[in-house]
Amino acid sequence: MEKYVEKQDIDLTVTTKGQRFRSKYLTWKFAATFFGNLFAYVLTIGIAFVIVYPLLRRVGNAFKPVEEFYDSSVVYFPRNPTFDVIRQAYRRLNVSTVGVTSFILALTIGFLQTAISTLAGYGFARFQFRGSKVLFALVILTLVVPPQTILIPIFLRFRFMDAFGIITAIFGKPINMIDTYGPQIMLALTGLGWKNGLYIYMLRQYFRGIPRVLEEAAYIDGAKTFRAFFTIMLPSAVPMMLTVFLFSFSWQWTDSFYSGTFLIKKGLLATSIKWITHKNELMQFNLQQTAILLIILPLILLFIITQRYFVEGIERSGIVG
Template sequence: MKKSNRSGAALRRAGGTAFGLYRFLLLAGLSVIILYPVLYSVSLAVRAAQDLYDPLVILIPRHFTWDNLKNALVHLEYAQAFPNSMALVLASTLLQAASCSLVGYGLARYRFRGRGVIFAMVILTIVVPPQTVIIPNYMNFRYFDPLGLVSLWNLATGQQAAVNLINTNWAFYLPAALGMGIRSGLIIFIFRQFFRGMPRDLEEAAYIDGCGALRGFFRIMLPNAGPAFLTGTLFSIVWYWNDYVYTSNYLSNSKTVMNQLYRLYDHIGHIMEYEMNTSPYEGILLLQAGVLLAILPPLLLYVFLQRYFVESIERSG
């Protein structure tokens, strides 16, 4: 009897060890798949041109150099593009978080006719590609006329006034403030799911104490919605930072990091051959240095906030 118990315990330990080894190998393989492109980009950004033609150099360069990053900073005009991108991203993110939290709270807590239809339309905005609505949105911002007020002013005064929001950040601020920013549907969904999981006793206690709907939302619900806000804010920052479809159309004359990166990609051959007197094939080093500078801010943001981000994902669903 004791022998069979010892053999069973040994089998369980062996099974636990085998499962632990399998889990380690699986996670290590996934980590390599995920991290290899980033590590390869870093390797290309800091290697010299002669290492590009060396088949023995894979990840660790033989000749380190910072010239690629310095040249990328110059051609991206990073000193100007970075503040422009940050102003666009931070303001749009704050406006989007505020509007989406209100919409998500209303859909989660209040029962009214048409609530299901509105929520279905919110979900629909997640799957609709932005290219299908970018032309109508462009015309709307190019000849901005809210509620026909500009046309009414022209009729009353006989003037031909026009409001053009193209090449201004207002083309991003207004949709974000109205819950129609980039991927707002998903952020509304996150807030709706989070508020649905909160107990109604909190609101009922606030109502008994004399709080109205808005005061109860700001005083009771928002302080407890930190995980949802963190999740939605991080998603919003990454989407606005990485966006090129909207910024290239609405801010074609503005210098943002992504716009400058795509301009660098379009002119890399001309830059390497005529401005730097090198082979256009070596432009991959300059381009990878530009890519590294472009992904560095959201990458650092995730590195420092990844623990809170994982916790917020678990709590908000």
């Protein structure tokens, strides 16, 4: 479209420098692009600032010594920056123990959710078995049902865990799975984890976008269903799987909904913030905010490295197609 218009605009008879300048810059088209871009920049950069501002503000606060909190002349940049607050917050978070378990749990949940969603997404995209439509409608239902609605039954189920009365028959009473990692892992394994319906939907759409011919060629070459899946389809779905894994990992990393319910005494990084206390209220607030900053710092780094997958993953997920 643009090329077509540009060809019309350039006057080939122009020779002198001034005329060339005029024909290039003093045109309606140039003015429209210029002011359009100016308008777009003012708006988008302003809004991007609103997004980044709270983060920058916290970064500034994290380096402030205690006295400067009471000094109203210090707003953004600390006058005598120290690492005191950061060091304290880091120590209170128990990064060496709680941090490691949080990381391992987030990794595990990420892997499980990605694997289960990939299998299910492929199953829904390529096989029309009996009841597949009903089952997929149920997957969508898990998205639409607020997690609050099924939280209490699920909590009580894991609080008094029993498999068809077998456990009660052997041990005399059901197992208490609260404060173990069991509930979250079991939910991830059965495709009911945090926002799992969304991942299944994304992967299903993605698989539907891959031409069927690829697998048919594999079938003709003698591959069976699972061989075709693992050697042909899986490699071509890696970008989407990575996207899902990144989402799953980072949402588990900051999750306080399931983690706060199933791990009451045992803390994860995300749920142990409220235990950071200080006799000075302002200091406590600042410590907690700095702790959050420390927790999301790895996520920000991860996001900067992998933003291509995050952004393109959503775009190519076929939610649109």
